[in-house]
Amino acid sequence: MNAPTLFGLCAAVLVGFGLYGLIVHPQPLRKVLSFNLMGSGVFLVCAVIARRGAAAGMGGDPVPQALLITAIVVAFAASALAVALMLRQFDETGSSSLSNDPGPAPAKPAAKGEA
Amino acid sequence: MSPAAPVNLTTPGGLLLVLAVLLPFAGVLLGLVLGGRHAQRVAWLTILLGIGVVLAITRASLGSGASLVYLLGGWAPPLGVALRADGLAVCMMLVVAVVVGAVGVYANGDFGTPAGQRETRAALAFWLLLLAVWGSLNLVFVSGDIFTLYVALELLTFAGVPLVALDGRAETLQAALRYLVYALLGSMFYLLGTFLLYGAYGTLDIALLAERVGAQPVTWMAAALMTAGLLAKTALFPLHLWLPPAHAGAPAAASALLSALVIKGAWFLVVRLWVDVFPGIVSLPAAQLLAALGASAIIVGNIVALRQARLKLLIAYSTVAQIGYLFLMFPLVQALNATQQGNAAAVTGGLLQAISHATAKAAMFMAAGLIYSTLGHDRVADLRGAGRALPMTITAFALAGASLIGLPPSGGFLAKWLLLSAAIATAQWWWVLVMLVGGLLTSAYVFMVVVRAMAPAAPGWSPKKQVPGYQQAAVLGLALCSFLLGLAALLPFDVAQIGRAVVPLVGSP
Known part of the structure; x- marks a missing residue:
């Protein structure tokens, strides 16, 4: 197994983890973290492509590196926007959740305990 | 440079495409610096100038009967980035200009700050985001390569999400957050498809890709990833769950922008991909x-x-x-x-x-x-x-x-x-x-x-x-x-x- 294949497989695993987290977790913060994990996988794919272009005798294919830095900036801005929205929602409601009903799972045992 | 094909030359009027993208963003920056009640005036000046630019583009396009092309910095693809406006793009730019103008007139009532009234943050944000939506949409219509399109789509998302949460109520914040999560998932899929296409064919330019793509698994994979990502952004069933609360909760002028224009950006990109890039790849x-x-x-x-x-x-x-x-x-x-x-x-x-x-x-x-x-x-x-x-x-x-x-x-x-x-x-x-x-x-x-x-x-x-x-x-x-x-x-x-x-x-x- 050569290096590009290894890194490609790593990228696939990262994208898979990220996608799983993004779909399964209801909490927005975890969703944003999963998005970043998935993003790392996608960026790794790009880096592998740059490295593979270098096999033609160049030091490295510069175009994917330029794309990569742009994509990282965009993903960073997206995460910042998401966190800002979450903080504002927390200020307004005291919780940060994407489900419409106010957390049925933790609320019920608490209600039983009080009763 | 490689000998440029006729497609890859800057045509007369090509500079107008740059103006159509830059002008709204210049308006955003100027409005942000001046702030307060000046934002509305800057927005109106930009809207009037922008409509003029779009009309000039239409005239140039009808006059020459061909696509307008502009090569950024004079570098031809595959190394450089080309802006192209064919008939589809020109039509969409015209419609967007008309709708932005009408929404601007309407928003004078809801987000205007007449003399003697206090300035509000929502009004400032609205006028700046209106221009940002316009600029990003124009970039979506004229971009000639799939990575610039990714950046344009992200700009569109970043302009659209705050529009949803303009009044800052908890429900609209939640709707905006949900919209953002769907959009981010979509953009990651699109980006992965872009990288795969670059890895396989060594170009991002739409015209060059259309010549080079072959029917092989990597192309199918990239086409599927990009399409799925764009569907999440357009809110096609069954990925539409974010749309109703987001569009219904926003103020009326913002809903009009989101529902009429923002979702069309991702749709236009699906059309570009399926009709221009992958016509021989996608099956019936x-x-x-x-x-x-x-x-x-x-x-x-x-x-x-x-x-x-x-x-x-x-x-x-x-x-x-x-x-x-x-x-x-x-x-x-x-x-x-x-x-x-x-x-x-x-x-x-x-x-x-x-x-x-x-x-x-x-x-x-x-x-x-x-x-x-x-x-x-x-x-x-x-x-x-x-x-x-x-x-x-x-x-x-x-x-x-x-x-x-x-x-x-x-x-x-x-x-x-x-x-x-x-x-x-x-x-x-x-x-x-x-x-x-x-x-x-x-x-x-x-x-x-x-x-x-x-x-x-x-x-x-x-x-x-x-x-x-x-x-x-x-x-x-x-x-x-x-x-x-x-x-x-x-x-x-x-x-x-x-x-x-x-x-x-x-x-x-």
């Missing part, structure tokens, strides 16, 4: 799958719209349904490609559907905003008196509704006529059935709203607030644009096809 069954999702959107969206108690949610679900129509064009395009007749009818039909929906839906959301401020609520069951208080607005709502239903001479009629003829010409009768049933369901909820609004008001009732006449005029003007768009059939028919003569027109019907 894949296109049928896309249209089947569209058909489900039409049926589900319309039925759910019928059951809504609030007018803005009804209109938002109607958007879900109308997005479905936009995706019915793909199997028709594929089938027409296969018959060597040229895909002009289906592509123009899809484009007209997008245009008529953009103008009609913006008019409907703004009409709903006026009804809300007059009645103090927007419960569909309790709209009596609205027709007496707001005759122009209810007329506009009815005209826009007629365009969504597809009554002649509206733009919706012409669009559905072209799509229906293409469906019959390629023997795909089931799409005809879906379009007709969708039109019936649409007419049910449009008539329901108009009939209830026409009922006489309760005795002694008076409007909560007088809405200014120019807001009503802006809504009516936009609805008339949509309703009279069908007269475009009288124009020489090839405006949308400028610079797109890829498939020879042999024996067109």
Whole structure:
């Protein structure tokens, strides 16, 4: 197994983890973290492509590196926007959740305990 | 540099494309620096200049009869980035300019800061985001390579998400966050597809990619990833869950922008990919799958719209349904490609559907905003008196509704006529059935709203607030644009096809 294949497989695993987290977790913060994990996988794919272009005798294919830095900036801005929205929602409601009903799972045992 | 093909030369008027993108963003920065009540003036100056630029682009494009091209920094693809505007892009830019202008007039009432009134953050944000949406959409329409398109889509998302949460209530913040999560997932899929295409073919330029792509697994994978990502951003059924709360919760002017324009950005990109980049790669069954999702959107969206108690949610679900129509064009395009007749009818039909929906839906959301401020609520069951208080607005709502239903001479009629003829010409009768049933369901909820609004008001009732006449005029003007768009059939028919003569027109019907 050569290096590009290894890194490609790593990228696939990262994208898979990220996608799983993004779909399964209801909490927005975890969703944003999963998005970043998935993003790392996608960026790794790009880096592998740059490295593979270098096999033609160049030091490295510069175009994917330029794309990569742009994509990282965009993903960073997206995460910042998401966190800002979450903080504002927390200020307004005291919780940060994407489900419409106010957390049925933790609320019920608490209600039983009080009763 | 490599010897440049004729496609890869800056054409006269190419610089206008740069202006169309830069001008709105320059307005955003200037408005941000000046701040407060100056933002509105900067926005208006930019809107007027921007409309001038778009008109100049149209004139240059009609004059030369070919795509406008601009090579950034004089570097030709594959190393450089080209901006291109073909007929489709020019048409979409014109519509966006018209809708942005009308929304701007309407927003003078909701987000204006007359002398003596305190400046608000929402007003500043609205005017800046209006310009940002416009600039990003223009970039989506003129970008010639798939990575610039990714950046443009992200800009569009970043401008659209704060528009949802403009009034800062908890529900709208949640809707904005959900919208952002869907959009981020979509953009990651799109980006992965972009990288795969670059890895396989060594270029990002749309024209070069179209020449180089071959039918192999990596292309199919990239096409599937990019399409799935874009569907999440366009909110095609079943990825539409974020749309109704986001579009219904925003202030009326922002809903109009989001529902009429922002979702069209990602749709336009799907058209670019399927019609221009992958025409030989995507198969008819894949296109049928896309249209089947569209058909489900039409049926589900319309039925759910019928059951809504609030007018803005009804209109938002109607958007879900109308997005479905936009995706019915793909199997028709594929089938027409296969018959060597040229895909002009289906592509123009899809484009007209997008245009008529953009103008009609913006008019409907703004009409709903006026009804809300007059009645103090927007419960569909309790709209009596609205027709007496707001005759122009209810007329506009009815005209826009007629365009969504597809009554002649509206733009919706012409669009559905072209799509229906293409469906019959390629023997795909089931799409005809879906379009007709969708039109019936649409007419049910449009008539329901108009009939209830026409009922006489309760005795002694008076409007909560007088809405200014120019807001009503802006809504009516936009609805008339949509309703009279069908007269475009009288124009020489090839405006949308400028610079797109890829498939020879042999024996067109």
